[in-house]
Amino acid sequence: MYLESIKLPSDLKKLSISELKELARELRGTIIEKVSINGGHLSSNLGVVELTIALHYVFNSPVDKIIWDVGHQCYSHKLLTGRYERFSTLRKYEGISGFPKREESEHDAFGTGHSSTSISAALGIIEGRDKNKENFKVIAVIGDGAMTAGLAFEGLNNAGHLRKDLIVILNDNEMSISPSVGALSAYLSRILTGELYRKFRKQTKSLLEGIPKLGKRAAKIAQRTEEILKGLFLPGIIFEELGFNYIGPIDGHNIELLIETLKRIKTASSPTLIHVITKKGKGYEFSENNPSFFHGVGPFEPETGAPVSEGGLTYSEVFGDTLTELAAKDERIIAISAAMKEGTGLEHFSERYSDRFYDVGIAEPHAVAFAAGLATQGLKPVVAIYSTFLQRAYDEIVHDVCLQNLHVIFAIDRAGIVGEDGPTHSGLFDLSYLRHIPNLVVMAPKDDFELRAMLELALKHNGPSAIRYPRGKVSDKLQVTSCKLTEKNNSKDSSLVTRHSSLLDIGRAEILKEGNDIAIIAIGSTVYPALSAAEQLGKEGISAMVVNARFIKPLDRNLLLSIVSRVKRIITVEENALAGGFGSAVLEFLNKMEVYDVRVRRLGIPDEFIDQGNQDELRKKYGLDEEGIYHTALSILKEPTYSH
DSSP, X not given: OOGGGOSSXXXXXXXXXXXXXXXXXXXXXXXXXXXXXXXXOOHHHXXXXXXXXXXXXXXXXXXXXXXXXXXXXXXXXXXXXTOSTTGGGTTSTTSOOSSOOTTTOTTXXXXXXXXXXXXXXXXXXXXXXXXXXXOOOEEEEEETTGGGSHHHHHHHHHHHHHTOOOEEEEEEOSOOOOHHHHHHHHHHHHHHHSHHHHHHHHHHHHHHHTSTTTHHHHHHHHHHHHHHHHHHHOSOHHHHHTTOEEEEEEETTXXXXXXXXXXXXXXXXXXXXXXXXXXXXXXXXXXXXXXXTTTSBOSBOTTTOOBOOOOSOBHHHHHHHHHHHHHTTOTTEEEEESSOTTTTTOHHHHHHTGGGEEEOOSOHHHHHHHHHHHHHTTOEEEEEEEHHHHGGGHHHIIIIIITTTOOOEEEEESOBOOOTTOTTTOBOSHHHHHTTSTTOEEEOOSSHHHHHHHHHHHHHSSSOEEEEOOSSBOOHHHHHHHHHHHOTTOOOSTTHHHHHHTXXXXXXXXXXXXXXXXXXXXXXXXXXXXXXXXXXXXXTTOOEEEEEOOEEESOOHHHHHHHHHHOSEEEEEEEEESTTSHHHHHHHHXXXXXXXXXXXXXXEEOSSOOOOOOHHHXXXXXXXXXXXXXXXXXXHHTSOOOOO
């Protein structure tokens, strides 16, 4: 087995082309095996195996810097850079990350997890290299999906202007290669990357410019002719116009061709873009046939491709199904996704209402500004984006939506602790970066019924609103509990959603359990753990009130004042950063109302980025599970209350 013998990328250079091909097969097998157990990004990683081998074969990592855009295609890179022995810990608590991470390895030149940063970062590294008078190459590997973001073109534009020796690999996995096109592109690439061709271009231009009177004119004619001819055969004229030498498209699964091409451009002194065609999910039938499903997947059976998971709806599915139902009654409802149609539960909506669904690509700022424009025309755009990615559109939320008080609904998926994808994907800041924006209503449901009700409420509210909900499934237990808490007759028929919706008013919290010794005020996914903690406390004779806050903005001020007049010990609980979060909002309100005789303890995420691990492990670590809330309550009950 060749893979076991690869301790460093330099070991690749000892292998023949045929041995490298066998190594590619071993890499795919290892990735499929481990992802089937741990979950992760499968399709994207299977598509770049040969490209990763070629990059490490030609270049000299960690001296040369390889920047992986998004980073969800770095598994082969990790296996070839000394992490084979630890690969079974992929995405596990205290294991190796599913993304490049600088503190994990010197071969991870730049940490990533969000899209379209590679070109800008690589250009910065090159400028730093030159300022330090060092000598190494910098390669940015970016997917065609990441090229939809404006940031990628900002980087390309600046790189073309600076004319540095940046190498950009455009990994295009949406295009198929027919034999004839592949042969032609390989032939053209050999010509365009050859030293003879580069010298010919330079010398011909100098020669023509040296001819009296006609020189400069002749050179311009020759240059224009070259551009026209390349434009006829190559899809890269836009990159040429941005100042890059364009090479390709070439077959991204042909190791020999990849190595040859990379060797030829290694000495280039100006920006170069290599267009590589790959197949997402390459080498695994189920992933090739359904690359979207296997893009980010949980544990699955490798023999069948079937997921290994419990039944039940996810919050994303509840959101998507509800929006689809509501859209049948209101033609003004529009759904917008930023390249996350399946992830945000909008697949069914997109099929049923294709004329009212927009996938704008990985372009979150555009998604929000686009929604703002729709809202000015009386439509009701719902922007469904993961919490961590909505950060990228902060200015548009403030300037384009909230400043104009437009009716845009933000459906914020994966809010709170996300789990195995680690700090780049944790949704722990949305309460903090949203609640201070004027005009914006911010809410979080405790369960699927409340999610449905809040979506209906947001569509009726004439202004901007945000609903944040967690990653994961809604269990039957929570649904039954929700019925008991909100419906006197405990009915489970289809009219439950309508009756439950009528219970919701903007800024109205609810007391789920009365108590006199301590009040636990929870928001969103922390409500049910708070209830369980209160039950534990009750067994010890401690009377704990539990409040489902529902709204971060506006707070239920009347209820809060009523609570603190009776109970002098308060715990706030949230799956969000403590800095500027829900607990901070409660403290600010009490301070404003000059309530100083109440002891308040906030539970949430401290001032740090949290590592990967499953959600239960991380909630336990930060005291956000039943036991954590219970012990915090016992602790605060031992402290004296304030007196005047």
